[in-house]
Amino acid sequence: MAIHSGAPRRATLDDAERPKLDQLRQALAPLRDEPGTTLEALYAAQDIFSYVPPEAVTLIAKELRLPESEVFGVLTFYSMFHRKPAAAYVLRVCRDLSCHLTGAPQVLHAFNQALGARVGEVTEDGLFETESVSCLGLCDLQPALMVNLEQHGPMTADKARALLDDLRARGAR
Amino acid sequence: MSSETVTLTIDGQEVQVPRGATVLQACESIGVEIPTLCTDPRLKPYGACRMCVVEVQPGPPRPTASCTTPAGDGMTVVTDSQSIKDIRKHVIELQLQHHPLDCPYCDQAGTCELQDEVFDQEIFQSPYETVPKAHPEEILNEVILINHNRCILCGRCVRMCDEQIGVRALDFVERAVGTFIAPAQHEFMDCERCGMCIETCPVGALLSRPFKHAARSWQTEKTASTCPHCAVGCSLLVESRHGSVVRTRSNGLEEPDRGILCAKGFFGHSFVNSGERITEPLVRRNGALQPASWSEALNVISAGLREVLDAHGPQAVGVVGSPNTTNEDNYTLQRFARAVLGTNNVYSQSSGLHAAARTLRAVLGSAAGPRSQSELLESDVILVVGADIGQTHNVVGAHVKQAARDDGRTLLVATRLASGLDDFATVAARVRPGAEAVLLSALAGADIPNMHALTGIDADTLTAMRSRVQAAGTVAVVWDTGVWTLGKAEAIAQGAANLALAHDGVKLFPLPERANAAGTFLLGMAPDLLPGARPLSDDEARRQASDAWGAPVPAEPGLAFDDFIDGPMQALYVMGEDVVGGSANPQGAQAALERARLVVAQDIFMNATTEAADVVLPGATFAEKGGHFTNFEGRLGRLAPAIPPVGKARPDWEIVARVSAAMGADFGWRSHEPISTELAGLMQRPSLPGSRESAAVNGAAPAPADGFVLATEQHLYTAGVSGRRADSLTLMLPEAVAELNAGDAQRLSIAHGDRIRLSADGGEVNLKALVADRVPPGVVSLPDRFLEAAPRQLDPRAPDGAAVRVHKV
Known part of the structure; x- marks a missing residue:
């Protein structure tokens, strides 16, 4: 629990997309206590959004109890993850x-x-x-x-x- | 296999090292120098930079990183073959593809490890075309920036933040030649601003914004000293130039800091050179404080004190010392009071540590401590109760995280706010503000009805904590004695003592709120104590003090502070303390000071007490004087003057000694050293039996369902009066804030940054709301900067645990 966490960040998802975060949260539930599931979690986010939005990175870090920097590091390392909305x-x-x-x-x-x-x-x-x-x-x-x-x-x-x-x-x- | 050492040959020389040592350590042990870039003694071996390669036989036919290779029996190591030299040179040449040779305006020049290697490898020009990176410089937050071109990707910052601080705000992002260091999403949300990424960076990639272009590293004077901001007492290297402190850094790997600092230690020094410092004596003339010479000020003080002593006797005079000043300062003031003025009205801040220490002595006797940090970190179970020590005593918090992760200690967290400690804990729970003492008694085995409603902790969690405490051989109980404990410090200490009485292996670690709070207690800055914290009633202690001081110490204890200022007070001498602003009843205290014949206030900044004083004297900060602080372990931290005092300021002990000399009692001191020696001679610790009696601790009633409970813990970025004059710290937390849980904020339609009003029976306060995940539902957290909020009618000292209402303004 970092001392700055909770403060609002720049929102990137519009109102139509935000409910998908709940969908992602559900998809993360079975991964929560499994070590080494970061890639699966990122795939789940990409499957839901077509890309991995910043809000998903924050959510994955929180749900999997990982440093957010690490999730971001993994996301940016692999070229198969999109960070902008991708084609269907x-x-x-x-x-x-x-x-x-x-x-x-x-x-x-x-x-x-x-x-x-x-x-x-x-x-x-x-x-x-x-x-x-x-x-x-x-x-x-x-x-x-x-x-x-x-x-x-x-x-x-x-x-x-x-x-x-x-x-x-x-x-x- | 069972042998404790291994023998190997390095460059033809036989060497014995402990089993488990690396080849690099073996080389260093016989003075064979191996260049490294990604190595830091605080960090685990990593093997990123390949500078430390050596040839090892038997082994694979390729160069081997000596930093990650364990030394083995019978190994033959070659460190200086031509091929090894070529590899090292090539490593540096490749680094220079991105790394500009902009040393003339790089802050790291002179202490840059890459610069040294370029020199040592005799690379006078980069053989490759230099390709700058796309984003040369990125500002990460108020105090930290990163220059990506200079970064050599050694990962020391990433590992420091992870291994030593337990935060991991940084990581490698992207990959291959495009790799760079960044916080998550390029927003440095998790950073605690400790500056240790800057500290470990071997090049000028991670930089301190306050220090940027402030000085060349070789131009500064370096002075080993001790951090003045909390009772951990970290070693500090103070760097100064032209009479100003330009930066502070970590100094060595020894206890108590083990080579790390927090935001306050690394960035919190600029108050020393604040333009708001008191720089000359002030004397009240025609109702206004006006500049005066030292001799005039001393005359006014000595005449005033003489007059009060003659007219009202020594009982009408009192002195107040300070946990912000040194042992030598406080000791001098005490000797002046007891031996020259003849009064035992000797005080220091109404302090959580004093209250806790007295309670623990009364119950546990001499066994009460203090104890060393090693004992804390080596306990099987570490139980943190109350305030988040990651904020109040950040460096101890970081060490506790490491002990839990790396050394297998069981960490139990029962704090009021969520914190970084939770991630390392076996059991983490939120205790309701006000129920800390009850929780401790419950863990000691007391059968307390209605536990869940009182503490907010469910039965299963409580049982899980209790069983781990009971099963452990040794248990360290750790709590901050800061502002949140005022009014309940005794109860919390009694709860902790109950636990110690119930379990032999329990050791108690109250963490004092200010740098030298433990020192003021052990020095006996109290009406009924003497140096060594020996009771004034101890005839032998009184005789020894009288002998040392050449004057009898009165046997009659002084009055309690509030009784004194509301009673016989005619003269008050205050050193480094705001007795008005810090009072539960500031108006009453101010009125009392105004009634007095003479009030002398000696300080570094103006405050409510100096404003009410007849004479104001300019004291010196930690960077301007010698002496010692006593940390939470009872360890002495040495201060050394890094710069001369600003203006006409003088070390506090010297001012008091000059006042004493003006009254005819010259102690004969011309430096702090003879004071250190004299006080050490009087510091025998008393042998105290203690009652060994467990006492009942009553819980606070839960707050009303529609209201909030207040938590008033010190924030990581605050450091009292001096912190508010340290620019870098005020950037991190610019104003008074109240922190709310996101759910509560949404329910009340309060957005991050909105103005809100908190009201309680004791008044109200108007400040900015922050939405913070660390605050549990139903709690509103007021970090200690709320003291500056306007309008402020809320009791500044003891609202913790009170029921409050929250309104959007």
Whole structure:
């Protein structure tokens, strides 16, 4: 219990988003007494908000009884966590050697052409965003990609366009 | 395997070290110098910087960090091969990619460990292009900033805050080349402003904002001294230049601080050079205090005292010493009173520590203590009751956290406010303000009905605490005796004594509220005591004092302070104390002072007492005089003058001695040393039997359901009068505040920063509300700066535990 805690901070969540903190609190309940659950907690927050807002970091630290600095350190260390609102579907295309050699650049190109957006840009409908990432550990699926936490591969340009149609059909989360 | 030592060879030299020592320690033990950057003797080995690499055989064929490698039997270590030298040089060259060579305007220059390595490795120019980081400088809070370009990512700040302070406000963020040090979300919410991240930083990355560009490190004079702000008595290195204190730092790793300080120790020194200091004697002429020469002031005082003694006798004269001044100051005042003026009307602040110490002596006798911090930290169970000692005695609080985490002590916390100690506790509970003594008696086994309603602690939690206390071999009971205990200090001490009587292993640690409160008690600054805190009724003690002072000490004890000022008082000599502002009845005390023939007040700042005085004398701060404070353990902390006194100010002992000389009794002292020697000779501790009787302690009634209970503990960023004149501390807590729980604040539509009015039977006070997680529901916390709030009619001394109402203004 730090001596300054409790003082209000700059609010980043709007009124529509704030109730999701309760949802996060519930999701954290089973993690509370388990050591080493920081990543799970951050994933839970990202799943609920599409990103990890500052309020979620504070809540995770409080609920898991961790220093907030440590939760923030973990959040910023890993590139798979978003700190700004992200698209409903983040398409993480592996760019490392084996995926590269089997056509990852063509897959990424197909996405960007179909979406009319560059890597890292969120499409206007808020549905998609592509990322070019380091090895996903899915070399058996080369060229591989992940849609949020869902694995896909081996990919081709055609499969990429079909995947977009499929995801559009699922709609925003 | 069972051998206590291991033998290894370092650079061809055989060396024996205790098992468990690191290779680095083994090298240091024979004077082999190994460069390090991420090592701090206060911190655990970490192995980040790779400067300390050595070659170890047998072992992997690669350079090994000596700081994290345990010395092993038969090891052969090479510390100075060409390849090792090359690695070290390359480590520094890589650091210079980000680290600018801006030493001419870096505060760390001269004490910078990287600067020394650049020199030692003979790197005259960085071989790489320097790539500055995106955010060169970030202000973290009122007093701390970080220069990311200079940061070498050794992690000492992160580990210091975690391992030593138990806060962990900082961590590494981002990764790889983009890594930097930052607080959570770039808001330094958890920081306790102890400055120890700055202290441990080997380079000029973490910086003190008050010290920024104030002086080059080699230009300052360094004086070893003792922190004046609380009874922990931390060692301090006072750095001064041109007669001003420019910074204070931690000094050495010894007891009691073990190498750390708190916000007050590190940032709380600037009151010394405050423009509000009293710098010359003032004498009341035509109703107004006006500057006067020392000789005029001394003449007025000696003539006035002589007149009162002749007309009314010594019973009409009294002196008040101070827990803010040294043993030598208080002793001189006492000797002057008892041996020169012939009165036992000798006082010091109406003090929680005095009340607690008297109660413990009466019950437990000589076994009452004081005891050392090591005994506290080595107890199986450490029980903290009442105020949050992380605020009142921050450094002891930090040590307690470490003892719980690293040494396996069981920490039981029964404080009124939530605190950082809770995170380290086996059982943490919130005790209702006013029920602390009842709780202690209950833990001692007393069967008290209605415990939950009285203390706010449920039966299961109480049982959990009680069983841990009973099962433990040794139990340290720790409580602050500060402002919140006034009016109930005896009851709390009796509760603690009950626990000690019920369990042989219980040791008591009352933590005094001011730097030298323990000293004033042990010196006998009381109407019925003598040096050594020996009873005045002890003929032998009186004879020894009379012999030392060359004058008889009257056998008749003095009056209680309130009886004295409302009774025979015609002259009062006050040294470093505000007897009016600190009184339960300030108007009454002021009237009494105005009725007196002569009031002399000797102090560093004006206050309600100096305003009412006939003569005001400029005293000296801790940085301007020699002497000693006695800390909570009974340990002497040495003060040494770092700067000459400002203006015409003089050390307090010297002023009193000059007054005495003006009255014909020259003690012959020209420095504080002979006083230290003389008083040490009189400090034999009395052998006291103690009643060994447990007494009932009654609980306070719970406050009404619609109201609040008041808690008035000292805040970490306050340090009495001097703290209010220390700029850095006033930045941290700029004004009087009341802290409320978020739920209560919401219920009353009070937002963080709103003005509120607290009203009680004793009056009301108007101040700023802060929403604070540490305050439990139904409690409103008034940190001690509420004394400045306006309008203030609330009894400043004893509202703790009172029922109050809260209104939004």
